[in-house]
Amino acid sequence: MDSTYTIIIADDHPLFRNALFQSVHMAISGANLIEADSLNGLLTVLSKEQEPDLLLLDLKMPGTNGLSGLIQLRAEYPDLPIVVISASEEPSVVTQVRSHGAFGFIPKSSDMRELIKALTQVLNGEPFFPEYATTHQINDELTEKIAALTPQQYRVLTMLSDGLLNKQIAYELNVSEATIKAHMTAIFRKLNVKNRTQAVILLQQREYEYS
Template structure:
């Protein structure tokens, strides 16, 4: 496969970044490959770089806990293909990644040929998940699904609520009116089926 793909590996373990780097180079010729070891560096890179073809994202690294990073990325960069690469291979974790819009899930225990094969399939535009796992066993009333229904601005407001910020502070930071913030908060409550800020913040924490 000879292309000019631009790929980011986001993982805080140097040895695994090296293994993924090798797998990517075996799957793709002439790839522009960049690596980051924390969410802060990832967000900075994404803000400076355009046309990223694929992000290989570890679930646990500095600045990320559980699915918080994936959820945030899906809202801020909805067109960015994200593949989770994780040591946690539980079926429920893989299903949650599916529900939140990941394009794939590659267990870290996968042998090199599997890594290369998975990357080839994903870069052809097809999702790749471990065999035998589907969404059929996930309850329909899934908090991840409700969070995924938020708009990017609503998710940003919810994140700021979780930081304990008041409507006035949120309005100032987002350069919008307090009335706009209140409208976002009302929409967040409705979409998450909660009645107050505390319940909304708890809902967000459930994906971490």
């Protein structure tokens, strides 16, 4: 296989990153591998790299909250193939990852042979998802509501969940407080809730699956 691939591994667990490194080298000899252990670190890497071929993304690492990292990256880098690697292997999680634009999903319980098979498949341009999840269909009203949020609205909601005030969220996102209030109005409408407490409870009900 072509050895000029640039692959980013974003995971905050050194041992698992090392296992991924070994798998990638076995699948693609001489690939250019880059590490990131947080969302901020990953965004810094992406700002410097010219069109990496693949991102292997952990759902749980500093700076992310469930699907928030995937949603943000999908919005900012729509052409980047992203394969989620996670210990949360429930079919509903895989389905949601897929619906938010991931190119594949590799369970962290996969052995070396399975990792190599998955990496080879996605680098050949074919999505990879576990067989047990390919026929799973989720009909979850809450999931549909959250999926209706824009990436920015989802980021605002996760910041609400982290306990940030409107002023703090506005500062972090470099927008006005009026803009944040407008986002919150839209979030409440889409989630069919009346206040931030109810919105946060709904998000936490969904996020427990990724813990």
